[in-house]
Amino acid sequence: MAFDQSGGFSRGTAARLRCADGTRAFAKAVTRGGDPYTVALAEREAAVAGALTPGLGLPAPAFRGSVESAGWFVLLFEDVEGDMAKVPWRPAELALVQRSLVTLAERATPSPLPGLPVWGGELEEWHGWNRLLADADPLRDVDSWTSRNAVRLAEAEAGFPAATAGDTLLHSDLRSDNILLNGGQVTFVDWAWAARGQAWLDPMIFALCAAVQGHPDPEAVFAAHPSARAAEPAEVDSALAALAGRFVVAARQPVEWETAPVRAFQKAEAATAIAWLRVRTGWR
The missing domain is CATH 3.90.1200.10 (Aminoglycoside phosphotransferase (APH), C-terminal lobe)
Structure with missing residues (x-):
């Protein structure tokens, strides 16, 4: 199940996911056929998020990776409570x-x-x-x-x-x-x-x-x-x-x-x- 999240100015989709195995995640997705600026920003966020490892002790959500599917670029994070x-x-x-x-x-x-x-x-x-x-x-x-x-x-x-x-x-x-x-x-x-x-x-x-x-x-x-x-x-x-x-x-x-x-x-x-x-x- 996906629960859309509002807020911010990015041109893309953001949702909290409840997966079939009971785990949760937070997804941000942009279409490759859309605004090039938005796509570039998502790629930049993926690069930074991948470097923000838990060992650094920074107050940032854990990054689970990115996925390319049917023309969409998707970033997956832990679903932070709050x-x-x-x-x-x-x-x-x-x-x-x-x-x-x-x-x-x-x-x-x-x-x-x-x-x-x-x-x-x-x-x-x-x-x-x-x-x-x-x-x-x-x-x-x-x-x-x-x-x-x-x-x-x-x-x-x-x-x-x-x-x-x-x-x-x-x-x-x-x-x-x-x-x-x-x-x-x-x-x-x-x-x-x-x-x-x-x-x-x-x-x-x-x-x-x-x-x-x-x-x-x-x-x-x-x-x-x-x-x-x-x-x-x-x-x-x-x-x-x-x-x-x-x-x-x-x-x-x-x-x-x-x-x-x-x-x-x-x-x-x-x-x-x-x-x-x-x-x-x-x-x-």
Whole structure:
């Protein structure tokens, strides 16, 4: 029996399976005849999942392998007990995940997986403010503070590669729908975007997503992590500026029925990152 699972933005099928022999599994499937980007992402997730062996002690589901069948590419994982966190975040669940993020950083530094890409991937995608300024974009879809400080934001994002370079294994996509909670147990799922970089990047991404999903203070969420408190403020600002610029540009892309939720979330991420930067920088 298969029980469909909702949540996330991937274009594919996700289901909990109850097999004839009584065992259980979690399956993610994409069709080879569909979106090439989705297929490539599934292949990347399979490669990362296969390297996340239980011996590493990381809070990731065990990978059982992949299957090719009738034009479908299927990833099989253990079926982890648990539910997604409630949003807006509840204090007890938030604190539980924050503690797990500390443990994750400790076990993932230095990165136990060789050959991972640096966090951020293609750098041209992270020069949004500089591209917008070069194109003399009117910036009508941002607030007055942002348009007034666009040059400063462009200068901040220019330092992005050096600011984020590091050797911690990062999940890179820590939204509530990629986190399963079961009592005191936390499991981070969907490691397709695993990369290496500064240890404070996962806590920053988590704080940003928590704010998008209703938490009123991303700085407080971020500062709860030891690596965040040790981070250079200008480097964090550089990463946030690069994220905001990327999301502003991405949210402008054409909206189709299957991309509408993604565009809406990107727009919210851009606005939230900008609001956070306004507080962090004190710029007028």
